[in-house]
Amino acid sequence: MAHILIIDDDEDFILATEAILKAAGHSVASANDSKEGLEKVKSEDPDLIILDIMMDSIYEGFSVTTTLRGTPEYMDYRDIPVLMVSAVKKITGERFDIPEQAQIAASDAFLDKPFSAEELNSKVNQLLAS
Amino acid sequence: MVLRTKPRVLVIDDDEVARESAEVLLTRWGYEVTLAVSGEQGLESIKADPPDLVLVDLAMPGISGQEVLAAVQEYDPAIICIMVTGHATLQAAIDAMKNGAYDFLPKPFSPDELRRAVVRGFEHRFLELETKELREEKARMEANFVTMVTHQMRSPLSAVRQLMEVVINQSLGPMEEAYREIIERAVVRLDDLLGTINAWLAMSRIAESGVAERREPVTLASIIDTLAQRTKLDTDTAGQSLVVEDFDRDQLVKVDSESLLEALYNITSNAVKYNRPGGEVRITCRTSPGWLDLAISDQGPGIPEAEQDYIFDDFFRSKSPELKKKPGTGLGLSIARRVVRAHGGEIQVKSQPAEGTTFVISIPTS
Structure with missing residues (x-):
């Protein structure tokens, strides 16, 4: 069983996701924005991060992966798999859809909000196994 | 400025x-x-x-x-x-x-006369430019209004749906059996509502973004293969069969793949939804110089003749008791027609009671 960090500005999403993950036997920590999220990456050293893309700004989630994957400070954490989630898949006028952008931003997987417990568990297991 | x-x-x-x-x-x-x-x-x-x-x-x-x-x-x-x-x-x-x-x-x-005329002219130009900017800003707001509102609705609804998932999954311990049906019904209604909001978003995107400007030449195979792949998942789940007749795979068509696929998938998913049990969904492509005719058929109960003129209208749902009970937003076909028309094409329906329905999409290839 794994330790999972959820970074999301929506408390209800955290509550729901946490319940599903705990039912599957995982332990969960959470953060409400990218800054707190990056701090918790260090203090919690999770096995997996579930990261909301749209928080205060449209692409706030991407700043987490940029820091995580690209700065020396996070060298020890750069290989933690990241599952990005978003309630929005398209933004008018943008060249790439959100799931494509998530790929570009080095996520390891993407889930549409809302997701079923089954979808979540299968993605989480897949990422933890790899 | x-x-x-x-x-x-x-x-x-x-x-x-x-x-x-x-x-x-x-x-x-x-x-x-x-x-x-x-x-x-x-x-x-x-x-x-x-x-x-x-x-x-x-x-x-x-x-x-x-x-x-x-x-x-x-x-x-x-x-x-x-x-x-x-x-x-x-x-x-x-x-x-x-x-x-x-x-x-x-x-x-006189120099004064010149100065007055030029100054007045510039004042007018500033004003014109300002008005123009305000007008454009207003148009942008109006164009994005539906998108903005739907996003505002989508977030809380998604959160509610996610919370319901905890109950359905019984993550916090077993649920009293007596509540199960109630919860499941609530979830179906929520999913319907989310579906409607997604369809609105799709529609407002088509209205907002230049489908016609994004057209670019792709092979017919790239469109049909993707459509068949997505549709196959649905026919398999429903225990139906999908038949794609042979077509000219290398034929080029100038389309906005994303919106056209959305439109075509709206039609094939309808075909699966309204098909008879174990029925067949058939995709046929015919090209004539400059045109592509794409037919999507099912073997369902057919669309009552009186309703055939209205099925492409926004929010139209069939009044027939048999068709009415299927879930739907009443937007799938209207989105499809918008997309096809934005491609300079047209969409038609042929339906015989008890024999099935065929939608024919005709679009120019270049």
């Missing part, structure tokens, strides 16, 4: 003295001045580097002031034109104003 730091005036006059005195005065007042000795030169200068205001002599050999005015109006009506002439006739003045000149300045004019 598109004005640069220094407001720019173009003086077009075949009379050297008039040209140079205008240059001296306008430069002194802080304008950046360009000179042209003829209508031809003036027009070249406007196209090469558009000014904010044009001071143009009405009577010149070659291209006349009237013609310059007409050309400026066509090129960018926001450029202010002030007509100047030595032979001020009432008729010439009326004609110029009618053709969009902002003001009329009879020669000889």
Whole structure:
């Protein structure tokens, strides 16, 4: 069983996701924005991060992966798999859809909000196994 | 505001003295001045580097002031034109104003008269540009309104749906069996609502974004294969079969793949939804010079004839008891028609009671 960090500005999403993950036997920590999220990456050293893309700004989630994957400070954490989630898949006028952008931003997987417990568990297991 | 730091005036006059005195005065007042000795030169200068205001002599050999005015109006009506002439006739003045000149300045004019005309002209231009910006801003807001509202609704609904998932999954411990049906019904309604909101978003995106401008040549195979792949998942789940008839895989079609696929998938998913149990969904492509006809058929109960004229309307749902009980937003076909029409094509339905329904999508290939 794994330790999972959820970074999301929506408390209800955290509550729901946490319940599903705990039912599957995982332990969960959470953060409400990218800054707190990056701090918790260090203090919690999770096995997996579930990261909301749209928080205060449209692409706030991407700043987490940029820091995580690209700065020396996070060298020890750069290989933690990241599952990005978003309630929005398209933004008018943008060249790439959100799931494509998530790929570009080095996520390891993407889930549409809302997701079923089954979808979540299968993605989480897949990422933890790899 | 598109004005640069220094407001720019173009003086077009075949009379050297008039040209140079205008240059001296306008430069002194802080304008950046360009000179042209003829209508031809003036027009070249406007196209090469558009000014904010044009001071143009009405009577010149070659291209006349009237013609310059007409050309400026066509090129960018926001450029202010002030007509100047030595032979001020009432008729010439009326004609110029009618053709969009902002003001009329009879020669000889005093520096004060010139200044007043130019200052007024610039005030007008500022105002026009400001209005134009406000108008554009308003249009942007209006165009994005549906998207903004639907996003606002989507977030809390998604959160509610996610919380319900905890109950369905019984993550916090077993649920009383008596509540299960209630919860499951609530979830179905929520999913319907989310589906409707997604369809709205899809529709507003089609209205907002230039489908026609995004068309680019792709092979017919790339469209049909993707469609078949997505549809196959649905026919498999429903215990139906999917048949894709042979087609010219290398045929190029100029389409916006994303929106067209959305439109076609709306139709194939309808075909699966309304098909008879174990029925077949068939996709047929025929090309004739310049056109692609794509037919999608099911073997369902058919669409009542009286309803066939309305099925493409926004939010239309069948009144037939058999069809009505299937979930739906009433937007799938209207989205499909919008997309097909944005491609310069048309969509038609042929349906026989008890035999099935065929949708035929015809779009130009280039």
